[in-house]
Amino acid sequence: xxxxxxxxxxxxxxxxxxxxxxxxxxxxxxxxxWYAMFHVSGCVHCRTYLERLEETLAKLQEAREAEQVPExxxxxxxxxxxxxxx
Amino acid sequence: MSRESFESVVHRELPVLYRVARRLASNxxxxxxxxxxxxxxxxxAWTSFDGRHPRSWLLRILKNEYLxxxxxxxxxxxxxxxxxxxxxxxxxxxxxxxxxxxxNILTELDQxxxxxxxxxxxxxxxxxxxxxxxEAMEVPVGTVRSRLFRGRRLxxxxxxxxxxxxxxxxxxxL
Numbered sequence: 001x002x003x004x005x006x007x008x009x010x011x012x013x014x015x016x017x018x019x020x021x022x023x024x025x026x027x028x029x030x031x032x033x034w035y036a037m038f039h040v041s042g043c044v045h046c047r048t049y050l051e052r053l054e055e056t057l058a059k060l061q062e063a064r065e066a067e068q069v070p071e072x073x074x075x076x077x078x079x080x081x082x083x084x085x086x
Numbered sequence: 087m088s089r090e091s092f093e094s095v096v097h098r099e100l101p102v103l104y105r106v107a108r109r110l111a112s113n114x115x116x117x118x119x120x121x122x123x124x125x126x127x128x129x130x131a132w133t134s135f136d137g138r139h140p141r142s143w144l145l146r147i148l149k150n151e152y153l154x155x156x157x158x159x160x161x162x163x164x165x166x167x168x169x170x171x172x173x174x175x176x177x178x179x180x181x182x183x184x185x186x187x188x189x190n191i192l193t194e195l196d197q198x199x200x201x202x203x204x205x206x207x208x209x210x211x212x213x214x215x216x217x218x219x220x221e222a223m224e225v226p227v228g229t230v231r232s233r234l235f236r237g238r239r240l241x242x243x244x245x246x247x248x249x250x251x252x253x254x255x256x257x258x259x260l
Binding site: 017018021025027052053055056057059060061063064067069070073074076077078080081082083085 | 092096097100101104105108114118121122125126128129130132182184187191192195206209210211212215216231234235238241242245
């Protein structure tokens with residue numbers, strides 16, 4: 001079902017975008033999240049938008065896991081000039 | 087309750103500081119310098135710090151140190167945030183070839199204007215709350231939200247290759 005009766009994808013419903021963003025990053029509270037999920041169940045535009053956002057955020061997290069902070073850099077910074085102030 | 091020592095705060099927050107610095111600075115060496123200089127400033131200010139939200143406090147120092155450095159170095163024209171291209175709607179609907187993007191998602195993130203890059207880095211990579219990010223960025227929570235939301239859209243648009251008008255490390259003024 002599509003609330004908007006169109007198969008052509010377009011931008012998400014303007015009033016929904018902040019809610020979709022917060023649903024994607026997990027900061028939407030219970031009622032907000034419930035409303036967002038209710039809406040996306042009937043709106044293909046918002047559903048696709050939410051899926052795309054969630055996918056992008058998951059990839060950012062993956063990239064963070066893959067990017068190791070070099071041990072030698074951490075050691076140098078731990079022993080840095082700031083210690084002379086302490 | 088006794089306050090945590092500066093040394094233990096540094097030990098805990100160093101990876102976060104370096105990762106954020108890496109997103110701000112153009113290379114690993116500059117990022118290391120940025121963190122080193124920021125820690126020096128933080129060590130000097132430690133006795134006057136109230137001890138609340140040390141991560142946000144350290145990141146605020148890091149951000150200000152970064153801004154000071156690029157102001158000194160830069161001769162690039164400044165671009166207002168409003169002049170940054172808005173990604174087309176098309177960008178939301180195209181599939182991203184994740185196989186092709188791989189870990190280059192961070193490289194694409196690095197091409198966003200600094201305000202958006204910082205919001206996405208703090209909230210989506212370091213998983214800080216909007217409130218803590220606002221404290222680090224020294225802007226209201228609503229501003230963090232709008233930068234974050236627009237930054238995510240711009241990033242997505244870059245990933246599908248529909249925004250090519252942003253130059254790397256473009257300096258942005260408010």
